[in-house]
Amino acid sequence: MFICNVKLNGNKLGKILLGILFVVILLVTAIVCYRILGNNIFKTNDTAKIEEVQELNVNNYTNVLKAVHENTNQYVGQKIKFSGFIYRMIDFTQTQFVLGRNMVISSDFQTVVVGFLCESEDASKYEDNSWVEIEGKIIKGNYHGEIPVLQIEKIQKIEKPSEEYVYPPDDSFVTTSTSVY
Numbered sequence: 698m699f700i701c702n703v704k705l706n707g708n709k710l711g712k713i714l715l716g717i718l719f720v721v722i723l724l725v726t727a728i729v730c731y732r733i734l735g736n737n738i739f740k741t742n743d744t745a746k747i748e749e750v751q752e753l754n755v756n757n758y759t760n761v762l763k764a765v766h767e768n769t770n771q772y773v774g775q776k777i778k779f780s781g782f783i784y785r786m787i788d789f790t791q792t793q794f795v796l797g798r799n800m801v802i803s804s805d806f807q808t809v810v811v812g813f814l815c816e817s818e819d820a821s822k823y824e825d826n827s828w829v830e831i832e833g834k835i836i837k838g839n840y841h842g843e844i845p846v847l848q849i850e851k852i853q854k855i856e857k858p859s860e861e862y863v864y865p866p867d868d869s870f871v872t873t874s875t876s877v878y
Contacts (some may be wrong), residue, residue: 750832753779758798760867762811765835769845772835777847780830780855783823792820792839795829796847798863802854808862814840817849830855 715719753761758779765772783796815831816838823829831852838846 729877750776750778753777755798755860755863758863759800759811762813763846763866765813769835769837769843772845773837775835776832776850777835778830780828780858781812782826782828782857784812785825792816792818794820794823796829799861799864800865802865811863813849814838815843815849819828819852822877823852823854828855828857829853874877 721742726762727814743784751761762779779796781796781798784795793816795810795812796815797810799808800811801808815833817831829852831847831849833847833849833851836848838844840846
């Protein structure tokens with residue numbers, strides 16, 4: 698028969714358990730910080746090459762639109778491709794239109810038109826509300842102040858897509874009008 702006598706020192710055991718608890722808390726904190734901040738801090742290649750054509754879709758449309766308007770200088774020269782409908786304001790020139798999408802802004806499906814101001818010599822060939830796909834380069838332009846403008850390189854008429862609506866960028870969209878239509 699084997700008998701083992703183990704004497705536990707409460708003071709040492711408390712220090713060991715406190716040390717283990719501290720290490721566990723430190724690991725959990727590190728994991729949480731990485732999950733929250735890691736995607737923004739540790740990126741090595743978060744900008745697109747200007748030569749590449751970046752394709753927008755309904756999932757990234759408003760985020761890209763917002764980013765380009767907030768940081769125009771960073772995106773000048775970038776080529777993008779996307780589709781939308783022709784939308785014109787009364788003070789546009791013959792070569793201008795907005796390539797728009799309806800952005801849903803409320804639970805009762807109210808929408809506003811959002812999009813890039815585009816310039817093309819062929820703009821007058823396309824009717825309002827017709828759907829087109831464009832490829833163009835972002836330049837600085839002027840429409841009631843300096844804004845990004847798409848200088849269209851390719852444009853073609855398309856059928857209305859099944860996913861025609863877009864949604865506000867992330868959770869930070871603030872409505873610019875208080876009136877309800």
